[in-house]
Amino acid sequence: MASSILSSTSYLTYLNDYVHILLKCTDQSLIARLNENYMNEIQNQLHLILIQWYNEQHIDKSFAVFIENIGYLYRRIAFLNQRCNLNEKQLERIENILCNSKINQLMISIIESLLESNQRHQDPFLRYLSILIDSFSIMKSSKTMFNEITQRVLKSDFYKQYLMEILSSEIQPIHLIFIGAMNQLAFPIENSTLNGLYSQILIKFYKQKSISMNLDLHYCTLGILSQLDIFYLTKDYSCVSVLQSLFIKIAFKQTDETLKSFLLPLLTLFNSLCIQSKTIACYLNTDEFVDILLSYVTNRKNSQIHLYSCLLLGHIISENQLIQYRISYKLTMKLLELLVSEKKQIENILSSLLSLTIHEQIQFLIAQTYQLRNFIQLTEQYSIVYEIMWKLSFHSDIIEQLIERHEDFLKHLSTLTDLPAAQGILENIQRKQTPHLPNTNPITFDYTLVSSLKDHDFVQTFESNLQKHHLHPGTIDNSRYVILCISEDSKHDCTCQTLVRQTLVDCKKLLLCIVQKPYRIDDWFNLLDLQERKLFNLVETGMQKVLIEIQKECHPLPVIVKRTRIVTPTFERNSQTTFTLSPSPQLLSVEVLPKVPAKRIQNWTNREVLKWVDNNHLNGFNKILTLYDGRSLLALAHISRMNAPHTIINHLRNDCRKQGLRITFVEFVRFQAALDELLRLEQTLRRRQSVSTLVSRYAFKSKIKQKT
Numbered sequence: 001m002a003s004s005i006l007s008s009t010s011y012l013t014y015l016n017d018y019v020h021i022l023l024k025c026t027d028q029s030l031i032a033r034l035n036e037n038y039m040n041e042i043q044n045q046l047h048l049i050l051i052q053w054y055n056e057q058h059i060d061k062s063f064a065v066f067i068e069n070i071g072y073l074y075r076r077i078a079f080l081n082q083r084c085n086l087n088e089k090q091l092e093r094i095e096n097i098l099c100n101s102k103i104n105q106l107m108i109s110i111i112e113s114l115l116e117s118n119q120r121h122q123d124p125f126l127r128y129l130s131i132l133i134d135s136f137s138i139m140k141s142s143k144t145m146f147n148e149i150t151q152r153v154l155k156s157d158f159y160k161q162y163l164m165e166i167l168s169s170e171i172q173p174i175h176l177i178f179i180g181a182m183n184q185l186a187f188p189i190e191n192s193t194l195n196g197l198y199s200q201i202l203i204k205f206y207k208q209k210s211i212s213m214n215l216d217l218h219y220c221t222l223g224i225l226s227q228l229d230i231f232y233l234t235k236d237y238s239c240v241s242v243l244q245s246l247f248i249k250i251a252f253k254q255t256d257e258t259l260k261s262f263l264l265p266l267l268t269l270f271n272s273l274c275i276q277s278k279t280i281a282c283y284l285n286t287d288e289f290v291d292i293l294l295s296y297v298t299n300r301k302n303s304q305i306h307l308y309s310c311l312l313l314g315h316i317i318s319e320n321q322l323i324q325y326r327i328s329y330k331l332t333m334k335l336l337e338l339l340v341s342e343k344k345q346i347e348n349i350l351s352s353l354l355s356l357t358i359h360e361q362i363q364f365l366i367a368q369t370y371q372l373r374n375f376i377q378l379t380e381q382y383s384i385v386y387e388i389m390w391k392l393s394f395h396s397d398i399i400e401q402l403i404e405r406h407e408d409f410l411k412h413l414s415t416l417t418d419l420p421a422a423q424g425i426l427e428n429i430q431r432k433q434t435p436h437l438p439n440t441n442p443i444t445f446d447y448t449l450v451s452s453l454k455d456h457d458f459v460q461t462f463e464s465n466l467q468k469h470h471l472h473p474g475t476i477d478n479s480r481y482v483i484l485c486i487s488e489d490s491k492h493d494c495t496c497q498t499l500v501r502q503t504l505v506d507c508k509k510l511l512l513c514i515v516q517k518p519y520r521i522d523d524w525f526n527l528l529d530l531q532e533r534k535l536f537n538l539v540e541t542g543m544q545k546v547l548i549e550i551q552k553e554c555h556p557l558p559v560i561v562k563r564t565r566i567v568t569p570t571f572e573r574n575s576q577t578t579f580t581l582s583p584s585p586q587l588l589s590v591e592v593l594p595k596v597p598a599k600r601i602q603n604w605t606n607r608e609v610l611k612w613v614d615n616n617h618l619n620g621f622n623k624i625l626t627l628y629d630g631r632s633l634l635a636l637a638h639i640s641r642m643n644a645p646h647t648i649i650n651h652l653r654n655d656c657r658k659q660g661l662r663i664t665f666v667e668f669v670r671f672q673a674a675l676d677e678l679l680r681l682e683q684t685l686r687r688r689q690s691v692s693t694l695v696s697r698y699a700f701k702s703k704i705k706q707k708t
Helices: 008-024 027-032 037-054 061-083 088-098 101-116 125-136 140-145 147-154 157-168 173-185 192-206 215-227 237-252 259-276 278-284 287-298 303-316 319-325 328-341 343-356 360-368 372-378 384-392 396-405 407-415 420-433 453-468 494-505 523-528 544-550 606-615 630-642 645-659 665-699
Strands: 445-450 479-486 509-514 535-537
Touching: 008 037, 008 061, 027 061, 037 061, 037 101, 061 088, 061 125, 101 125, 101 147, 125 173, 140 147, 147 157, 147 173, 157 173, 157 192, 173 215, 192 215, 192 237, 215 259, 237 259, 237 278, 237 287, 259 278, 259 303, 259 343, 278 303, 287 303, 287 319, 303 328, 303 343, 319 328, 319 360, 328 343, 328 360, 328 372, 343 384, 360 384, 360 396, 360 630, 372 384, 372 396, 384 420, 384 494, 396 407, 396 420, 407 420, 420 494, 445 453, 445 494, 453 479, 453 544, 479 494, 494 509, 494 523, 509 544, 535 544, 606 630, 630 665, 645 665
Parallel strands: 445 479, 479 509, 509 535
Antiparallel strands: none
């Protein structure tokens, strides 16, 4: 060994030089050198220096620098697990280096000595020690090993004292140990007082337009970010706003490597917030923020930042932004690709897909690319996939595929009686196959509340106020009023979507009450026709107006909803039974609708498609669309929306070349505009016809029973 030949100073210099070599080599080269004897010598020297400091001996500056370099080396070794595909022996070697029981036990003793007395809290060596402790925080097994002592630190008086000092005094090495290193090494604890202090620190130092270049402050901030409680943060919009602003500022500082260390912790935090609260996901959605995420999605220099940017984009992007950026196809396929390549992140990827699949474009895309089989295979291991399938099952194309291609899966769902998502899928299929029967239950209760469980606190207060005014809660079937609590979380709740659809079909009185802001009126909320309904803002104006509305004298509900066409269902007649299908004119007064084509676009023939081309003066497309029917035209419209314009233009040029045609750019733009209008028209037709057909069945309730 070199230690038996060289003096102690020369030996330390010799080891330090070797550590510098390891820090500069490539990942593969570093992996190859992990088994060399040099690593054992480095660990032995590290242990020796730590014992000297623990025994209160003087530590030379060169020893402190060696500890610092070891901290950086260990940190890099820990990240190999995330960046490289390692075999079992390599993983075991990394575990042995970073979870060395002898060194870890000595570190625990050092931390205990800091808790017992503040005698050495001013020692400059603590700055170098914090870097070494920080390297252990990357390994989960190390966190478990240090769990008992770190929990003691976070609950100590010293911890709270040093946390408050950051607000008012200059940061010292002891702050780096307690607030920076120990926070990152510890598992998060729930403490509203500490979270309040975290929020104050973040707002005070990062609300300014320019970011401080105090590296000690940034290191303590990384510790605070690792301890922030997600549940607390979902209510602290000012802190979330500061963190988002910080992320945007750092993203624009492309050359500052020090600040880039914030990007991954912030992205991880934002993803956790979006999983917990869709209201926060809506709050985070700004065009500037989405633009930055898109840049990281297309840039793969840092695989972890690329991954978490994809996940976050799936949570926050809106229906309009999918159209604006034309990324429906790319984003969906990217998340499905990550399911295969990122095995350790499957649950986070599925959570992002759960948010993304609320959009009709994504539902259509998954149906068109036949991805259901992949989702069904994942249900064996991940129950969240049933929730995704439930959201998808509100799309008619998905239901058709489930019925025609996945009969075994439907049989399996019927056995999962305790799983709401499974029963929800079957209910959507049954509603598609079986006509909705009129509701014959007597109306014996005043109201029923439809809300997300995540709005529980506000809704509970609301309901107690309703009951104080002697209003009695019931169910969808037996209540006069259905109150929908409007929020992003209720929009993402499949139970809410199911109950609201039933409410519309049964012609119930629907009251819309805003209980959480911000929110977006898109996706299935478009069914609510807000321009024709009252919207009660409980957040700003309180509950009085809703109470007045519910307490109004009960009037019989009209059989047909306003602006609904009557569609007569076909009945088989026999000699014993006849039906009177026309309601008495004295009973009903139906508003006449503006003329809308009765035939849905997906049922158009190729002749009707060509007629649409002529009506829109798109003469150059006559030959290309000769064999297109309505369903093909709608598919083309969806694909056009999902992809970038240059992609569509390239495909169009190829088709024109084959047909010997030339289409001008101006005509292409008019064609795109006509396709967009076509999709809006189809959506209107689908919504009106689905509701009016079912409502008309409701209208015949009293007549069908008559026999002559």
